[in-house]
Amino acid sequence: MPKAPFPLQDQLRGFSRALFSTWIYHRRFNVLFDAGEGVSTSLLNRVFGIRKVFLSHGHADHIAGLINLLNIRNLGAGDQTTELEIWHPQGNPLIEIVKGYLGQTQSELSFPLRWRPLEPGQTVALEDRRGKTHLRAFRTQHSQKQLSLGFNILEGRSRLRPEFAGLPQHEINQAIWSQGKDHVVERFEQIIFTYGGDSRPINPEAIADSLFLCHECTYLKREDDERNFHQHSILEEVLETATAARVKTLLLFHLSLRYSQEEVRAVLNQALRRLPRELQVVYLYGDRFYTLEDTVGRRGFRDDETTGPGEPGPGKTEEESC
Numbered sequence: 001m002p003k004a005p006f007p008l009q010d011q012l013r014g015f016s017r018a019l020f021s022t023w024i025y026h027r028r029f030n031v032l033f034d035a036g037e038g039v040s041t042s043l044l045n046r047v048f049g050i051r052k053v054f055l056s057h058g059h060a061d062h063i064a065g066l067i068n069l070l071n072i073r074n075l076g077a078g079d080q081t082t083e084l085e086i087w088h089p090q091g092n093p094l095i096e097i098v099k100g101y102l103g104q105t106q107s108e109l110s111f112p113l114r115w116r117p118l119e120p121g122q123t124v125a126l127e128d129r130r131g132k133t134h135l136r137a138f139r140t141q142h143s144q145k146q147l148s149l150g151f152n153i154l155e156g157r158s159r160l161r162p163e164f165a166g167l168p169q170h171e172i173n174q175a176i177w178s179q180g181k182d183h184v185v186e187r188f189e190q191i192i193f194t195y196g197g198d199s200r201p202i203n204p205e206a207i208a209d210s211l212f213l214c215h216e217c218t219y220l221k222r223e224d225d226e227r228n229f230h231q232h233s234i235l236e237e238v239l240e241t242a243t244a245a246r247v248k249t250l251l252l253f254h255l256s257l258r259y260s261q262e263e264v265r266a267v268l269n270q271a272l273r274r275l276p277r278e279l280q281v282v283y284l285y286g287d288r289f290y291t292l293e294d295t296v297g298r299r300g301f302r303d304d305e306t307t308g309p310g311e312p313g314p315g316k317t318e319e320e321s322c
């Protein structure tokens with residue numbers, strides 16, 4: 001199989017355009033981050049694979065797809081009985097309104113729907129066939145009127161303690177044999193994925209050493225934030241944040257419609273020349289992921305790949321009554 005052009009290319013699907021719609025689906029964890037308009041139309045029967053939705057905040061372009069998502073999970077040709085959890089910032093007034101609306105209009109769902117309020121610092125266990133992982137929410141800086149959150153997925157890993165890091169293998173083996181494994185090896189939590197939602201630049205400490213950071217980048221240039229809302233991030237700041245946090249791969253999303261894909265690529269290529277360290281940058285433009293060399297992009301994982309649990313597969317037809 002050819003090598004994926006960026007890590008997680010075979011795990012993600014998404015769409016993002018500032019003001020219009022944003023969502024990213026992570027297939028390994030069956031998790032949907034935000035639910036902008038069109039998410040079900042794009043994922044089709046894969047919506048039955050979603051176990052948890054994490055909403056970053058209550059703006060329409062991040063939650064407008066919820067209504068259709070619940071409707072299709074209720075009526076479509078897939079597993080209609082599996083529980084769906086919607087995790088959302090605690091006490092967010094806009095999300096409470098949508099929750100109330102859905103409670104009235106979708107009162108008899110075929111599956112259990114759980115609304116779960118989430119506060120910064122709170123942890124949620126994730127299902128993962130490869131081992132124990134969990135998600136931790138952190139506070140972001142977006143609108144003063146509502147709590148907004150970002151999310152880290154953390155994986156428990158082990159590594160050599162610093163004093164053993166440079167030693168040859170036989171000395172490490174000797175130390176394990178004589179002093180025990182715990183003396184030589186330590187457990188730590190690795191952030192393997194971060195979704196930041198809409199925000200001013202995220203505090204690098206909250207996302208330290210993330211292997212894959214999805215950070216919004218509404219503006220390529222500072223002067224383009226002409227309304228001066230100070231609610232979003234500018235490319236220069238995002239690159240600084242990712243560098244300070246020692247991120248491996250940075251996925252930019254929530255790009256303003258004013259930029260053509262060619263313009264984004266040109267500006268990114270120029271900006272990265274000034275960066276001192278190795279940082280892979282990719283971006284989500286509409287429904288396509290692009291690397292910096294790429295001119296056509298790709299839609300994340302392919303449709304003919306194995307489906308997730310509960311998904312009826314790409315070949316089956318959907319119900320036409322809804």
Ligand SMILES: [Zn+2]
Pocket residue numbers: 057059142198
């Ligand atoms: Zn927003």
